Amino acid sequence: MKKRLLGMLAFLLVLSMALIGCSSNSSDGGGSKGGDSAGGGTLIYGRGGDAVSLDPAIVTDGESLIIAEQVYETLVNFDKKTTKIIPGLAKKWTVSEDGLTYTFELEDGIKFHDGTDFNAEAVVKNVDRWLTSNDEAKFAYFASQFGGFKGSDTAIIKEVKADGDNKVIFTLNKPQAPFLKNLAMSPFAIASPAAIEKHGDKYGENPVGTGPFKFESWKRNDTITLVKNEDYHKKGEPKVDKLIFKVIEDNSARLNALIKGEVDLIDGLNPSDAEKVKGDKNLQLFERPSLNVGYLGFNVEKEPFNNPKVRQALSHAVNKEALIKNFYEGTAEPAKNPMPSTLQGYNDEIKDYEFNLKKAKKLLAEAGYKDGFKVDLWAMPVPRPYMPNGQKVAEALQADFEKIGVKANIVTMEWATYLEKVQAGESALFMLGWTGDNGDADNFLYTLLDKDSIGSNNYSRYANEEVHKLLLEAQAETDEAKRAELYKKAQAIIHEDAPWVPLAHSTPLLAGKSTIKNFFPHPTGSQPMGGVSIE
């Protein structure tokens, strides 16, 4: 027995020597491997987490939707860099005067990856699958973007019908201004009805769409491999033969893998690593345009913030440039409106309240608070893209407010409690933020600042009749240019009323090899990669 044990130890020793030996011998060969494969047309995208399911209709997480963007397509698309709507699977569409009927004319001759035809019937089957599911737990995103399921009072879509092979008609119960933007979101991509039927419960592991890439394999928590769709209907796309998504959870480790060349493109770059990427000639930095806002909110029902002058005074006492430089590591743009500039209807003519303590003091005096006042400042307890460090930002605000005589006492609590209490209107001065989902102004202005949203997301309890009227009018307006005008007007009033101090729109960072061409990170968080190439 003893001999055997010693023998075993000896064997282990020899084995480990052998392993170490052969690994160091072969390591020279390893370096060159990355080189020759780069030209072969495989693009590897490193990211922080795995997909939940590859059936986009039943997911809400960004990591799943990144894959959906490659495998599937939507009826209408977002433009490359903004949330403007452009044709997708539908080449054109018309909207009735009353905004209740949308008629889409589909592209001809497109096939799903399984060889079945993409046509009006396929679209109807997809929409019916969501609309009649009545399963709020499964089709949650559909319920939240389209008001609910068939037959419910809040449902936006009444029915959808095919008219011939390539015409689809949507009839709505009531007009929905962001209807097209909602349809452009990847959860509402068109899947092969034959494949959904064939795979049943396992469809989420066997996705079939019309997109630039076909699904090949999935190793959970590791890699998802997609291959070129040879029959893709857009000429010249996709550029790469293979697209692989690799999970590397740690942000620094993911960057290391990029520097080493094991992956070609990564998201979730730490802002502090931006300089390192800029300084490396083999790498390039990408900034994803913002679709969020971080803000300092006033409860307009509470003293002293029921006085607009006090709110304006504090707006003059916030140094946004310094906040962004110090706490967003420079990866954000100062916010002057409640919505980011990538959105249609953004009012760029508004002049922000400049950082001017004298003006702030003067306004406070006019409001009757010559000696300032004391207030609790609620600091966000969790990091969010729009507010990476709530505590530090609160401390900086506190220091500036002190200079105009406003003594802020920083308060913080557990996140769920924080939200609950702010929602209930318990706080007078608080920090919060929002990330948009469909890239529509309505999703910011109406959701966050309309009087209808008090008690849900209008934490400031801001109620302005004129703004309310404008926002409702915009919801019913189907002419995009006219809608944009309405939103611009609303922003001007909101700016005057100052229910918030909008602080920043953060811009998430990505990095890639310098050989990557035509990659445009989209504000919604994911983008089709058919046009991306490696030179």
Added chain:
Amino acid sequence: MFAYTIRRLSMLIPVLLGMTLIVFSLIHAIPGSPAQILLGQQASPAAVAALTKEMGLDQPLYIQFVDYIKNLLTGDLGESFRTRSPISAEIWPYLAATIELALFAMIVAVVAGVNAGIISAWFQNSWFDYLLMVFALVGVSMPIFWLGLMEQYVFSIQLDWLPTTGRDNIRDPVTAITHLYLLDTLLQGRFDQFIEVVKHLILPGVALATIPMAIIARITRSSMLEVMRSDYIRTARAKGMSMLKVVYKHSLKNAFIPILTIIGLQTGLLLGGAILTETIFGWPGIGNYIYSAIQFRDYPVIQSGILVVAAIFVLINLIVDLLYAAIDPRIKYR
């Protein structure tokens, strides 16, 4: 010995049951509703309520616990909230990845640790001895994630010797059969891939091995020092026996009981260290599986994942106890 083994195995049940209760209580104490997290911030309250009900989380906690235990007894580890598939069906690839990594790390730790300890003891108070003890101290206190990132920086990026992440070359992936890639590549006769897999094992393996290696080296040194002071060793040396023979034939065997104990314990702790190592090195193992489940409050995966790891830990300790008897004939189990 057989009766003893059976007795020890039957003691597993209360241990695992108690552990399950602790884990169950802990994860339910973390704030955050799984349904809310899965559906996102924008989900309607109705959707959250519907999903909560579907997951069975609207039931009182004790009923949820009893249901979970009942399912366990029938061999059902539950279903993941996130992927909606049975955990018993999806856990093996993760477990295999971790077993491969942990075995590799343990071999490194034992071979390097024991031998370093022996040399250190033999040449007590030499420069090697001091150096090793300093290294052991540093090794024990080294945060794994930091060590991992440093390894990547030095050996991958600066020296370009080894890959930073994953189990295989992403551009030439291994076809899984058993999910133990070293075995799979050999079965398929792909020696190039075998070497690739070994290269991927080295950095995470060494990062994971560092702490146990340091501890094993220290225990070996002190245990050897004790044995080498005994009379029979002095006799052996006096009669002119070679150093190797004295060390490996006479001393190590007698010094091995405490070393074996520590090896057993460290193997268990290794599984904990695996969570950090796997996160840094993009290693799709069980640590990674549990870690991402925590982010999504995927209760069944957290519970069953930890349960499986704990069962392995307890089993390793049982094996170590049985090995005592194999090494030392004076120890007998009844």
